[in-house]
Amino acid sequence: MNSSTVNSSASKITIAIDGFSSCGKSTFAREIAARLGYIFVDTGAMYRAVTLFGLRQGAITTQIDTPKLIALLPKVQLTFRFNPARGASDLYLNDENVESQIRSLEVSDWVSRVSQIGAVRTYLVHLQQEMGRHKGIVMDGRDIGTVVFPDAELKIFMTADPQVRAQRRYRELQAKGDPTSLEEVARNLRERDEADQHREISPLRQAQDAVVLDNSHMTVEQQMEWVMQRVAVWM
Numbered sequence: 001m002n003s004s005t006v007n008s009s010a011s012k013i014t015i016a017i018d019g020f021s022s023c024g025k026s027t028f029a030r031e032i033a034a035r036l037g038y039i040f041v042d043t044g045a046m047y048r049a050v051t052l053f054g055l056r057q058g059a060i061t062t063q064i065d066t067p068k069l070i071a072l073l074p075k076v077q078l079t080f081r082f083n084p085a086r087g088a089s090d091l092y093l094n095d096e097n098v099e100s101q102i103r104s105l106e107v108s109d110w111v112s113r114v115s116q117i118g119a120v121r122t123y124l125v126h127l128q129q130e131m132g133r134h135k136g137i138v139m140d141g142r143d144i145g146t147v148v149f150p151d152a153e154l155k156i157f158m159t160a161d162p163q164v165r166a167q168r169r170y171r172e173l174q175a176k177g178d179p180t181s182l183e184e185v186a187r188n189l190r191e192r193d194e195a196d197q198h199r200e201i202s203p204l205r206q207a208q209d210a211v212v213l214d215n216s217h218m219t220v221e222q223q224m225e226w227v228m229q230r231v232a233v234w235m
């Protein structure tokens, strides 16, 4: 812990962050965790890793073979390991670093359908609840404040202008040399938002006790000021 760390173990809380695709949830959550000395978990990465595994094992081809994908779940071992070069944790699928593969457009195109499968959600929600058992965690996703940690002390629902979101995601992919066009990125975001909001199990919705953060025109530093004021209440 350094001098900017503001929590003590006695006052550790759970921070749940939900919202639309590409709102900057993970960047925001990671920065909060770093400042508080908390664990950060990107649950979208976990759904993406199951999708990648399904594609590799032939359970997802032109459609999803749901029984086959469910049967594969016990073979999915997920761990987050800190990568000092990135200053962030990478996701390992069965001991392989898949951080870059899980961000491909192919995975993005399938993940919202994979995340509709009840058994997949049950499997991952259980892992997520285990990770947060001792509090001191910032978790981002779609159902964190509603399903994974309904008792979280601080719940944030993030949103931003769809065009701003598409531009942000496009720039991120471009920086990695990914040739996906802005139109394709915007289409994928629209489709995922639609699927995530309207699925039967654990749809994306704002928890009643969540505070809304629209970061369309906010810098990361402004977002940090906003959240630290709310966190201070618990410290």
Ligand code: C5P
Binding pocket: 021, 022, 043, 044, 045, 047, 048, 111, 112, 113, 115, 140, 141, 142, 143, 144, 192, 193, 196
């Ligand atoms: O956060 P990210 O955009 O990487 O998530 C990818 C997809 O995983 C989402 O579009 C959603 O379908 C699914 N997801 C979910 N529940 C979560 C996190 C992600 O259904 N808690």
